[in-house]
Amino acid sequence: MFWHMERRPESEVSGRGAQSGAVPQRFGLAAREVDRDWRHHMESLDGPPVKLRTTVIEERPRSILTFNTSPDIGFDRSINAYRGCEHGCIYCFARPTHAYHDLSPGLDFETRLFAKPEAARLLRETLAKPAYRPRPIAxxxxxxxxxxxxxRYRITRQILEVCLDTRHPVTITTKSDRVCDDMDLLVELAALDLVAVGISVTTLDAGLSAKLEPRAASPAKRLAALGKLVEAGVPAHCAVAPVIPAITDSFMEEIVAQAAGLGVRSVGWIPLRLPNEVAPLFREWLSVHFPERGDKVMSIVRSIRGGRDNDPRFFTRMKPSGVWADLFRARFRVAAARAGIGKQRFALDSSRFRPPTANGQLRLL
Structure with a gap:
């Protein structure tokens, strides 16, 4: 195994998804000496406090646009304005990235965050390069x-402002109704075929959502945000994601029906993925919240992932196999057909792009 737990919880850690810190050993983190302050020594004796404070470190990277060559995803460039995520979704496949900072993919991932306040400036500089060719930024x-x-930081809004100024296409994936705070920009971008927004809805049970994704918007707020996007003319996609066997799959049909009732014309589903440290963290979460169901959940997960907690291979990582996967796929297909809804591919327009000047400013004409 490539992990160990700093502390196994005897009771729920209030308001957080992870119940402890999963220390990755893939990078030798567990063996490194760390100069810890008195609070860490206090926690080793008394356990972590019931409520953990969120701290933010401002990061100053040299570039902001990340390119990829993955053959099984629909974008080749992306921007992440933040590292770590306070939403605290226990299933988040991004958790292992915190290990690169010598931080835990568990509680550190959702309490020790990084923000990139220079993101918009860096994006302008990249878009101004003569060799740059536009394609949608994810x-x-x-x-x-x-x-x-x-x-507080409004980094995402600043990036959208750059995209609007330069007529650069962008896609957004979120589980927050806070996306509606930028509706003015989204409407302008949509009028130019430059934006599409996806909102993921995991469950319709607010209590279950509070356990799975404790600081994300409630399911009702996410659905309401989808309705507002549709009403404003912004292309909107509802992702039933992730589908967690024996925990959230029972909500699949009703989520599809409610999304369709709001006028959403695109819907899809994504099965649970448990890469690296996410698997032990999720098992721990099950032991706290669903101890009687944990073995069944993980048995189904392994059955759709070739007998493992996770299948990291290209193409198959996004497409589960086996009897249970076929059942979920069939259920979703029937639900979508009944609701008169399908998965749309939003065609965003890259031809309108107008690069800034070398110093990152737009040309006057």
Missing amino acids: MGTNTDPYQPIER
Whole structure:
């Protein structure tokens, strides 16, 4: 195994998804000496406090646009304005990235965050390069661009302003109704075929959502945000994601029906993924919240992932196999057909792009 738990919880850690810190050993983190302050020594004796404070470190990277060559995803570039995510979704596949900072993919991932306040300036500089060729920028592919600290930093809004100024296409994935704070920009971008917004809805049970994704918007607020986007003419997609066997799959049909009732014309589903440290964290979460159901959940997960907690291979990582996967796929297909809704591919327009000048400013004419 490539992990160990700093502390196994005897009771729920209030208001957080992870119940402890999963320390990755893939990078030798567990063996490194760390100069810890008195609070860490206090926690080793008394356990972590019932409520953990969120801290934010401002990061100054040299670039902001990340390119990828993955053959099984629909974008080749992305921006992540933040590292870590206060939403605290226990299933978040981005958790292991915190290990690169010698931080835990568990509680550190949702309490020790990084913000990139220079993101908009860096984006302008990249778009001004003579060799740059526009294609849609994906936001929200790693951590949520509309997590709570966005209201303070407004980095996502600044990036959208750059996209509007330069007529650059962008896609957004979030589980927050805070996306509606930028409706003015989204409407202008949509009028130019430059934006599409996806909102993921995991369950319709607010109590279950509070356990799975404790600081994300409630399911009702996410659905309401989808309705507002549709009403404003912004292309909107509802992702039933992730589908967690024996925990959230029972909500699949009703989520599809409610999304269709709001006028959403695009819907899809994504099965649970448990890469690296996410698997032990999720098992721990099950032991706290669903101890009687944990073995069944993980048995189904393994059955759709070739007998493992996770299948990391290209193409198959996004497409589960086996009897249970076929059942979920059939259920979703029937629900979508009954609701008169399908998965749309939003065609965003890259031809309108107008690069800034070398110093990152737009040309006057």
